Amino acid sequence: MNAKETEDIFRNSFGIYIHIPFCKQKCYYCDFVSFAKKEEMIEQYINALKKEIKYKLNGKDKIDTIYIGGGTPSVINSKYIVEVLEEIYSIVGFDKTREVTIEVNPGTVDKEKIEDYKRAKINRISLGLQTTNDTILKSIGRIHTYKQFEEAYKLIQQVGFTNINVDLMLALPNQTLEDLDRSLKQVMNLKPTHISVYSLILEEGTKLEDLINKKVLDLPSDDIERKMYWKTKEVLENNGYIHYEISNFAKESYESKHNSNCWNQQEYYGFGVAAHSYINNVRYSNIEDLSQYIKNIENEEYNKIKQVNEIQTKISKAKEYMILKLRTIAGVEIKEYKAKFQENPLYTYRKEIEKLTESELLEIDGDNIKLTAKGIDFANLVWEEFV
Numbered sequence: 001m002n003a004k005e006t007e008d009i010f011r012n013s014f015g016i017y018i019h020i021p022f023c024k025q026k027c028y029y030c031d032f033v034s035f036a037k038k039e040e041m042i043e044q045y046i047n048a049l050k051k052e053i054k055y056k057l058n059g060k061d062k063i064d065t066i067y068i069g070g071g072t073p074s075v076i077n078s079k080y081i082v083e084v085l086e087e088i089y090s091i092v093g094f095d096k097t098r099e100v101t102i103e104v105n106p107g108t109v110d111k112e113k114i115e116d117y118k119r120a121k122i123n124r125i126s127l128g129l130q131t132t133n134d135t136i137l138k139s140i141g142r143i144h145t146y147k148q149f150e151e152a153y154k155l156i157q158q159v160g161f162t163n164i165n166v167d168l169m170l171a172l173p174n175q176t177l178e179d180l181d182r183s184l185k186q187v188m189n190l191k192p193t194h195i196s197v198y199s200l201i202l203e204e205g206t207k208l209e210d211l212i213n214k215k216v217l218d219l220p221s222d223d224i225e226r227k228m229y230w231k232t233k234e235v236l237e238n239n240g241y242i243h244y245e246i247s248n249f250a251k252e253s254y255e256s257k258h259n260s261n262c263w264n265q266q267e268y269y270g271f272g273v274a275a276h277s278y279i280n281n282v283r284y285s286n287i288e289d290l291s292q293y294i295k296n297i298e299n300e301e302y303n304k305i306k307q308v309n310e311i312q313t314k315i316s317k318a319k320e321y322m323i324l325k326l327r328t329i330a331g332v333e334i335k336e337y338k339a340k341f342q343e344n345p346l347y348t349y350r351k352e353i354e355k356l357t358e359s360e361l362l363e364i365d366g367d368n369i370k371l372t373a374k375g376i377d378f379a380n381l382v383w384e385e386f387v
């Protein structure tokens with residue numbers, strides 16, 4: 001099959017996101033919908049999840065990607081992950097699925113779990129590391145050391161996984177440029193196919209916010225944070241990684257298919273508490289209350305688990321497309337935009353594009369409208385113009 005034929009097959013296909021909201025311990029910086037010490041709810045949750053999948057997926061076909069995220073999907077017994085995936089495959093088959101990812105916390109896996117993932121046709125593992133500095137790991141509430149991460153990484157390779165992502169964080173408390181340099185060198189030695197790099201967002205109401213306010217921990221300045229970002233970009237690009245999205249780097253052809261589809265406005269179904277979906281130009285999200293989610297599904301009150309966030313018009317969809325594509329380093333391809341919306345973005349957004357190019361945040365490079373280096377630093381200002 002050539003690339004064009006593959007593209008045609010997947011044009012009308014969709015993605016699946018599955019949310020596993022359990023963690024061994026809550027990291028101090030994290031405000032994802034995830035709970036520690038709720039082990040007694042895991043079995044009920046998985047049963048509800050399978051019921052939601054069966055209800056919503058019946059009659060559907062052509063799944064391109066599956067992403068199991070969290071929370072920490074690897075904290076629960078792997079038999080549940082196998083059950084959930086088997087439920088999906090029994091409804092829609094597997095033949096057309098290109099990528100199945102699971103997020104793993106290094107402090108929660110063993111060989112048996114990883115072997116189960118392989119048997120369940122998972123072909124991409126995303127490992128949360130953040131930094132290789134054990135003192136910092138401990139200070140942000142991570143449950144593992146760097147050595148444990150390395151052991152998990154090697155185990156995953158031994159079981160036969162070749163597509164591995166590592167999550168790193170920048171501007172962590174007391175993190176220095178030298179720490180970052182060491183983390184990058186150690187990760188480079190492992191040669192993962194993909195690296196996600198997130199600058200710390202100090203979320204309201206987190207334990208980390210409290211520790212910073214009380215001056216127990218200290219954050220690097222904005223200036224250091226930017227230096228870290230550009231240092232990371234330089235090191236990763238020198239090691240053969242392609243910077244393809246503001247926070248993502250990949251070896252050639254290892255870009256995350258699931259996320260790339262989301263940035264392309266492809267449809268996806270989200271299952272589980274707090275999961276988001278995008279179907280037929282409507283963005284939905286499931287409720288965040290775990291007990292209520294389980295109860296409503298047990299009572300087959302499916303309309304009570306989701307809320308509509310946005311019904312898109314042609315204009316709002318086109319603006320969202322601009323924002324999503326301006327997250328990518330290649331930016332908006334004018335030809336592609338024209339094919340999708342039957343208009344030229346250079347005319348539709350003339351005012352915005354003029355303003356952003358004059359302030360050197362955007363540039364037009366051949367057929368692409370994209371962020372400049374300055375635009376990468378001030379990407380929020382660019383996206384704001386299209387809200």
Ligand SMILES: C[S@@+](CC[C@H](N)C(=O)[O-])C[C@H]1O[C@@H](n2cnc3c(N)ncnc32)[C@H](O)[C@@H]1O
Nearest residue numbers: 029030070071072103105128167198199200201
């Ligand atoms: C769901 S977690 C990954 C899997 C697993 N739960 C773990 O932490 O190892 C997704 C990633 O989001 C990033 N993240 C979470 N909270 C963040 C924050 N407040 N600021 C920046 N990045 C954050 C971390 O890099 C984390 O690995």
Ligand code: SF4
Nearest residue numbers: 023026027030070071
């Ligand atoms: S970063 Fe990962 S392990 Fe830590 S609390 Fe958030 S979801 Fe859980």
